[in-house]
Amino acid sequence: MIALRNLQIGYRQRKKAIPVFSGLNAEFGAGELVGLMGDNGVGKSTLLKTITGTLPALSGGVWLNGKNIGAYTASELAQQLSIVVTERIGGFNLTARDVVASGRIPYINVFGKLSPADEAIVAQSLEQMGIAALGDKAVDELSDGQRQKVMIAKSLAQQTPVIILDEPTAFLDYNSKHQLFRILKALCEEQQKLIIVSSHDLDLMKPYIHRSLTMEEGNVMRLT
Amino acid sequence: MLRSRFILITCSLLTLVLALALADLSFGSISLWSLQGDEVMFSTILYDIRLPKTLTCILAGSGLAMCGLLLQSLFRNPLAGPYVLGVSSGASLFVALATMVLTSVNISGVFFAGKAIIAVYSIAGAFFVTLIILAISRKTKSNVTILLVGLMLSQILGAAQGLIEYLSNADKLKTFVMWSMGSVGSTTLSDLAVIGPLTAIILLTAFFLVKPMNAILLNEQYARNLGINVNRLRLQVITITSLLVGIITAFCGPIAFVGISVPIASRLFFKTAHHLHQMVFCMLLGASVLLAADLICQLISTQFTLPVNTVTTLIGSPVVIYLLFKSKLSIG
Numbered sequence: 001m002i003a004l005r006n007l008q009i010g011y012r013q014r015k016k017a018i019p020v021f022s023g024l025n026a027e028f029g030a031g032e033l034v035g036l037m038g039d040n041g042v043g044k045s046t047l048l049k050t051i052t053g054t055l056p057a058l059s060g061g062v063w064l065n066g067k068n069i070g071a072y073t074a075s076e077l078a079q080q081l082s083i084v085v086t087e088r089i090g091g092f093n094l095t096a097r098d099v100v101a102s103g104r105i106p107y108i109n110v111f112g113k114l115s116p117a118d119e120a121i122v123a124q125s126l127e128q129m130g131i132a133a134l135g136d137k138a139v140d141e142l143s144d145g146q147r148q149k150v151m152i153a154k155s156l157a158q159q160t161p162v163i164i165l166d167e168p169t170a171f172l173d174y175n176s177k178h179q180l181f182r183i184l185k186a187l188c189e190e191q192q193k194l195i196i197v198s199s200h201d202l203d204l205m206k207p208y209i210h211r212s213l214t215m216e217e218g219n220v221m222r223l224t
Numbered sequence: 225m226l227r228s229r230f231i232l233i234t235c236s237l238l239t240l241v242l243a244l245a246l247a248d249l250s251f252g253s254i255s256l257w258s259l260q261g262d263e264v265m266f267s268t269i270l271y272d273i274r275l276p277k278t279l280t281c282i283l284a285g286s287g288l289a290m291c292g293l294l295l296q297s298l299f300r301n302p303l304a305g306p307y308v309l310g311v312s313s314g315a316s317l318f319v320a321l322a323t324m325v326l327t328s329v330n331i332s333g334v335f336f337a338g339k340a341i342i343a344v345y346s347i348a349g350a351f352f353v354t355l356i357i358l359a360i361s362r363k364t365k366s367n368v369t370i371l372l373v374g375l376m377l378s379q380i381l382g383a384a385q386g387l388i389e390y391l392s393n394a395d396k397l398k399t400f401v402m403w404s405m406g407s408v409g410s411t412t413l414s415d416l417a418v419i420g421p422l423t424a425i426i427l428l429t430a431f432f433l434v435k436p437m438n439a440i441l442l443n444e445q446y447a448r449n450l451g452i453n454v455n456r457l458r459l460q461v462i463t464i465t466s467l468l469v470g471i472i473t474a475f476c477g478p479i480a481f482v483g484i485s486v487p488i489a490s491r492l493f494f495k496t497a498h499h500l501h502q503m504v505f506c507m508l509l510g511a512s513v514l515l516a517a518d519l520i521c522q523l524i525s526t527q528f529t530l531p532v533n534t535v536t537t538l539i540g541s542p543v544v545i546y547l548l549f550k551s552k553l554s555i556g
Contacts, residue, residue, distance in 0.1 A: 054448060078451030089442045092297065093497040098438075105439050105450040111500055112435040158450070 001194050002051065002162060003027045006060035009043060009050045017058050020046045022219045024060070028196070028211065030161065033188040035205040036198040038215035044198040047215070048166050051196070053077055064162070078106035082155040084165040088147065090139035096150045097135040100125050103157030125156040129183070145176035152183065163187075165197045169204065177201075181208040225496040230504075233494060237508035241282065244515035248278045252522050271413060279416050280408040281514040283423045284472045285482055289510025290430055291465040292483035293490070293502055297437050298461045299361070302491075303371050305484030306469045310353045310377035312480070315473040316404060317381045317388075318349030323400050324392040339415060339475060347470025353377060354462045361458075405531035406477040408518055419471055426467050430503060433460060437499040479514070481536040485544045486510045492547050513540065 004026045010019035021043040028034050038044050049055040051062050053069045062069040064080060072080065082103070089099065103125065104118045114122070126132045129149040134142065139150065148168055155163045165184075169177040184195050185208045199205050205212070214222040250256045252274065259266040288306065295304040306312050322345040360373050389397055411419070436457045439447040444454050472479065490505045513536065520539065521530040 052449065054445070073451075074448070074453060075451035078449060081449070083445065083449045085443075085445050087443055087445070089446070092300070092302075092441050093491050093495050094441060095497070098497045099442065102439060102442055102446070102450060105435060105452070108435065110432055110435050112438050112498065113500075154446075 001029050001065060002196075003063040004051075004060070005063065007050070007062060008058040008060055009046045009055070010058045011046075011055070012058070019058055021215060024221055026213055026223050028194055030194050031188050031192045032194055032210045033185050033208060034194070034196045035209035035212040036196055036215070037202055037205070037212055038200065039217075040200060042215045042217060044215060045166055048164055048196070048198055052081060052083055052164055075106055078158070078160075080160055081162040081164065082158040082160040084148070084151045084155060084163070084168055086167050086170050088171075094139045095136055096131060096139055096142065096146075097122065097126065099139055099150050100153045100157050103154040103159075106158065121159070122157050125153040128156055129153040144171040145173070145179070148172065148176070148180060149183075156187075161193055163193055163195045165195070167198055169199060169201065177204055181205065184208065225494070225498060225501055230501050234504055234508070237505065237512065241508055241511045241515065244512055244519060245278050245282065248281065248515050248519050248522070249274045251519065273409070276411045276413050276416055277409045277518065278515065279420065280411045280476060281518050282511040283416075283420060284408060284476050284479060285486075285510035285512070285514030286507035287423050287427060287468040287472050287510070288479060288483040289486035289490075289506040289513075290427055290503060291468050292485075293487040293499075293506045294430065294433070294437070294461045294465055296487050297441055297499065298458065299370060300441065300443070301371060302488050303484070304374075306350075306465060307478070307480050307483055308371065308378070309357050309374035310381055311350050311357075311466065311469050312473055312478040312483075313378045313381040313385070314349040314353030315346040315470055316349065316478045317385045318345040318352070319403070319474065320385045320388045320400055321345065323403075324388050324396045343471055343474035346474035347467060350466035350470040350473065351462075353381070354466045358458060358462055403477045406479045406533035408476050408514065408532050411475050415475065419475060423468065423471060426464055427507065430464055431500070433457065433464075434499045434503070438497070441497060477533070479536065480533050481540045482510055482513055485540055486513055488544055489547060
């Protein structure tokens with residue numbers, strides 16, 4: 001489903017390439033929960049940005065269902081791949097349901113009107129994450145654990161076969177961390193989604209993930 | 225927000241705007257209804273003075289509130305607004321340049337041509353500042369930095385304007401200062417025939433941004449992932465706001481307060497994040513606020529007309545401070 005081929009990731013500054021990590025080769029399929037591991041600063045977030053198409057590859061490429069990620073239009077990609085990032089969101093009267101409903105944005109008209117079918121998908125996504133009762137609550141009022149569930153529910157509403165999460169356990173307490181991984185594992189197994197999660201907490205992830213990609217200094221990559 | 229609730233609030237606000245507009249038309253140095261015997265006087269006051277002013281309040285109020293809403297959502301910061309970010313100051317400075325340095329432009333002229341030139345300068349000034357803000361917003365992720373830069377820009381532009389004022393002669397200075405105090409009373413029906421439809425079209429265009437604006441409320445990363453072209457959205461918001469602020473500032477002077485406070489008040493009153501709803505509410509609330517401010521100007525004194533800026537700020541700001549403390553939820 002997702003293939004990294006001779007991938008070199010990094011940044012470009014005034015046409016000069018600044019590589020972060022080179023020689024990434026891997027292939028992941030549907031139904032897999034993939035743990036992306038490595039110390040802070042090794043390039044996990046850069047890799048995730050490259051996989052989501054936010055950052056162009058320096059060389060090599062990311063292939064999604066046999067098509068280069070760069071060849072997708074923004075709206076095509078929005079229906080293939082969804083993200084959960086570390087930055088907290090909220091304010092402006094945003095309720096949990098508003099955030100989850102934003103997952104339908106790739107599918108709805110320019111005035112943002114949800115059809116009854118869209119509404120049903122939003123309700124179902126809230127239900128699946130066990131936060132149906134929090135729908136009308138302002139996102140600001142939620143705990144960090146609840147917030148993460150809202151963001152994952154948004155990804156579910158977006159109905160993408162691939163979900164990418166960057167350090168989703170960063171703000172969570174012990175129990176919420178484990179609960180989050182139980183949920184992610186269940187999603188992979190029940191809905192055949194490919195979920196890639198980055199974390200520097202190896203011990204936490206190990207019991208849940210199906211596969212792991214470890215990045216180490218000096219372009220060393222280990223794949224299980 | 226439920227559809228029925230949206231319709232109910234919209235109808236209530238529409239009624240409020242209509243009632244305030246009617247009151248604004250009726251009251252002034254002479255009550256319109258006392259003139260019913262005198263046809264000529266009645267129609268002169270109604271068509272030459274009151275109606276243009278009332279319509280200007282509605283256009284300027286709804287336009288500035290829309291700008292504030294778009295900017296606050298784009299920067300995800302309730303402190304953003306055309307005045308705070310220096311957009312109004314940019315428009316102001318360019319008008320100062322046009323009226324006091326380039327001697328050929330006559331601001332006090334009743335002819336549309338003079339005002340159209342002012343409008344071009346005013347739009348250019350607004351666009352210039354918004355572009356700077358946009359460039360800075362791409363260099364930094366911190367919204368606080370952007371707002372601080374906006375405030376500094378305001379100061380710089382204000383100082384430059386002060387310099388022009390200092391070097392200008394008394395006559396030109398007076399016309400400029402009068403303009404800069406903000407007035408909704410200097411437009412004519414023929415001006416409105418041009419700026420009315422223009423403003424209305426720009427406001428309608430904003431409704432095509434509902435979906436991307438809803439997405440950007442999460443953050444830029446999420447918006448991109450939802451298929452939104454964030455760079456294009458920024459450019460669209462900048463264009464719409466500088467056109468609106470430019471046109472409104474050209475004809476009414478820099479009107480403070482409405483742009484920043486109406487969206488804040490609207491979010492406090494009406495608990496919805498959806499831009500289709502907030503755009504409608506902000507426009508109607510903005511029109512009401514400016515109509516009310518003008519009405520208060522009229523009622524305080526029948527001898528002279530107060531500049532509308534003094535009223536919007538003196539009465540409006542404490543109201544917003546009160547609302548902010550009253551509400552437990554954060555509005556931004």
